[in-house]
Amino acid sequence: MGKTGLSKLLFALMLVFLLVLAACNSETGSEETDDSGSDPGTEEEGAEGGSDDDLYSIEDFSPEKVTDGEVMDGGTLNYGVVSDTVFAGTLSYNFYEDALDVEVIDWFDESLLTVDESYNYTNDGAATFEMSDDGTVFTFTIRDEVNWHDGEPVTAEDWAYSFEVIGHPDYTGIRYDASFMNIEGMEAYHDGEEDSISGIEIIDEKTLEITFLEAGPSLLAGGIWSYATPKHVFEDVPVAEMAESPEVRENPIGMGPFKVESIVPGESVTYTANEDYWRGEPNLDGVTLQIVSPETVVQSLETGEVDMVDSFPADQYPDVEESLTNVEFLGRVGRAYTYIGFKLGEWDADAGEVVPDDSMKMSDVNLREAMWYAVDNNSVGEQFYNGLRWNANTLIPPYHAEYHDETIEAPTYDPEQANQILDEAGYEDVNDDGFRETPDGEELVINFASMSGGDTAEPIANYYIQAWEQVGLKVELLDGRLIEMNSFYDRVEADDPDIDIYQGAWQVGSDVDPAGLYGSNAAFNYSRYASEENNELLVEGASPEAMDLEYRKEVYSEWQELMVEEIPVFPTVYRAELVPVNNRVENWSIEESANVYRNELGVTAEEPEVAQ
Known part of the structure; x- marks a missing residue:
């Protein structure tokens, strides 16, 4: 472990010691402390935070x-x-699952469409487009000079083939979601009722027309799959075998x-x-x-x-x-945020939807809310990242500046409030072992899955465990250790029954629409949360009415509020992205x-x- 890792570990241990000391000095077992959380972007000092001189701002970087x-x-x-x-x-846009x-x-490959500063599609990419007056029909034209690496032209048939692969009944990836279902005839094709997709028409070698069931702002902001697949390379490979094929793993080609x-x-x-x-x-x-x-x-x-x-x-x-x-360090407000997720159900792969289960250990929203109040994410950002990560309040990060609602009041560090919530919800220490039992008097042990990473990964995970312990919750690291990233996501995605909560991170796309992460038919919805109100808001946010920016902002503000109330996951910190360049x-x-x-x-x- 390097100097940085040692110092961060010592801080974590010091913070734990101070929390324990405060708890021992309290007759009630709860800690009397100020709420040290803050809205994103502020530099309010945390419970054990350093001085402002130790903190950096993303505004200092180009x-x-x-x-x-x-x-x-x-x-x-x-x-x-x-x-x-x-x-x-897994070197294919159609099949990859991780950021690496x-x-x-x-x-070696790229999108056929580029975006502007608002992340809407432009006509500056490898393909241009026209949209019908009602916003449901898009006509794309691929530039004549766009070719695959083997010299073959990139064609409309190649682009259509991507939709045929992802929508195929034998598709093994995780891209198929509501954005694909919005294409006319896609669901019939996906269900094996039709051999082709009626809403996708090849006009000529370089022209593709796609008809959508409903118009909406997401279509212009990342809601159209913009990656072609070289059909002449893959057409003899069964869809069920593509992800493991040499054409994906050993000899990939792109444009x-x-x-x-x-x-x-x-x-x-x-x-x-x-x-x-x-x-x-x-x-x-x-x-x-x-x-x-x-x-x-x-x-x-x-x-x-x-x-x-x-x-x-x-x-x-x-x-x-x-x-x-x-080197020169480049920087910006990052696309990623870290979060704590709660397992609330399972994924039905055959139906392609989330199945909530009220019997899950973390199904009580009071327990989830208390766990949010128990952790000091503002101090985590300051002490472990010197202000280059900061307290998060909603699941739409400030990367989406037009939609991120910094005014929403989410739980911030208040262990006294956490204790009160748990007391009122019936989580009591009935056997005087220092840990709370369930309202039914059963032992409560919460299994926490967290990824391995840099120097801070382990001390941060340990800090969260100790912070939850200070409000009487027994949280244990799954398998007693951090989990390598690929194994971590394999187990989270497979709904490993040993996982109750997990610490993950999302890197959002250019479109603000969160349905791909939190919709009831999104495989990435790892918490397996679903509700009628959630579905309604996600549909409204991508509806034709949401072409009006102010209306869409209002809908997503309501959705951010709902997630703060329901807490299927809670965000911990937003991130600055730093890139050193020689x-x-x-x-x-x-x-x-x-x-x-x-x-x-x-x-x-x-x-x-x-x-x-």
Whole structure:
């Protein structure tokens, strides 16, 4: 464990000690303390928080590094993906399930559509579009110069084939959701009643028409699947076998600026320039992507082993702010948020929907609310991340600035309130062992699943466990340890009955619509929560009426309020995204709408700079 990890662990232990001391000095067993939580973006000091001088603001960082001069012709770049685990190797937009795989895919394949600063589709991408007056019919035209890496043209049939694969009855992935069901004839095709999708028509080689059942704002903001699949490569592969096929795992092709040259499974990928790329030949000759451990990422940057990484661990930034002289840190409000999820049911794969179960251990909303009040997420953000993560109040993060409602009052750190809620709900310590039993007098042990990661993963998980203990809840780490990321999500997705609660993270898409994560027919709805009001609001948020921005904002504000009341999950911290870029690298942006493309990425010297 490095210096950073040791200091964070010591803080966690100190915080636990102080909580225990406060509890011992209280006759009632509850802690008398001020509510130290705060709305996102404020710098209010936490219970054990540091001074304002120790905190950083995302406003101090630029999201892009664009040259005013010339980059060299050629050269190679080393790109690191920070992770303590390997990438799974499902290298297809149709089938990937984790963020590591999509980092690999994004270098060799891409969306046919681009977005503007509001994350709405534009006509600047590989395809252009026209929309009917009623907003239900879209006509797409793929540019003539857009080709696959093997030289075959990207066609309307390839795009239609993606819908046929994802909607197929034998599809094994998790993309099929309400956005696909909104296509005319899709459900009949998915149910095996029809051999084709009536709402998808190939007009000619480069023109595709899609008819939707209902218009809505989500169609323009990520609600249309914009990734083609090379049918000439996959048409002889059964859909049920595609995710494990060599065409996905060993020899993937795309239409992006770089081609896959070789893969070391789970560890690295070497790419070469796609000279036929439709936007123009890349400046670089090639790119090497490699997995970099959070424990060694600083050294890899210092020595120039990698020129840049996908995302830098925010907890390590204070230690390297001055020493990493060979890089420039880019930053923005991140797309991701961390959360605590409660298992409230199961997933019915055959029906494609959530099945809530009121008999689940965490089904009492009072218990869930008390657990939210018991944790000090503001101090977690300040002490472990120096302000580069901060207390979260709703499930729509500030990345979606137009829709995030910072005025919603969510539970913030108040252990006295947590104790009161538990007392009134009947959770009492009936055998004087220091832990509460259920209202029926049964032993209550809550199994907590949390992922392994950087230096802060274990002390943060331990902090939460100890914070819940201070309000009399016995929470134990599942299997007594943190779980490797791929195994973690396998078990959460499979509704492992040993998991009661879990700590996860979501990276949201360009469309604000949360139905893909919390809808009753969303496989990503890992808490397995469903309610009539939730469904109604999610439908309204994507309805034709929601084409009116103010109406849609009102609907999603109501939805954020509902999630604070129902608490199927609760957000813990929002994230700043930091990306260090070697000084020799130019033309890179971490904003999707910046119109800085990977073929423009270049270097100004043959070798990366090293830290002085």
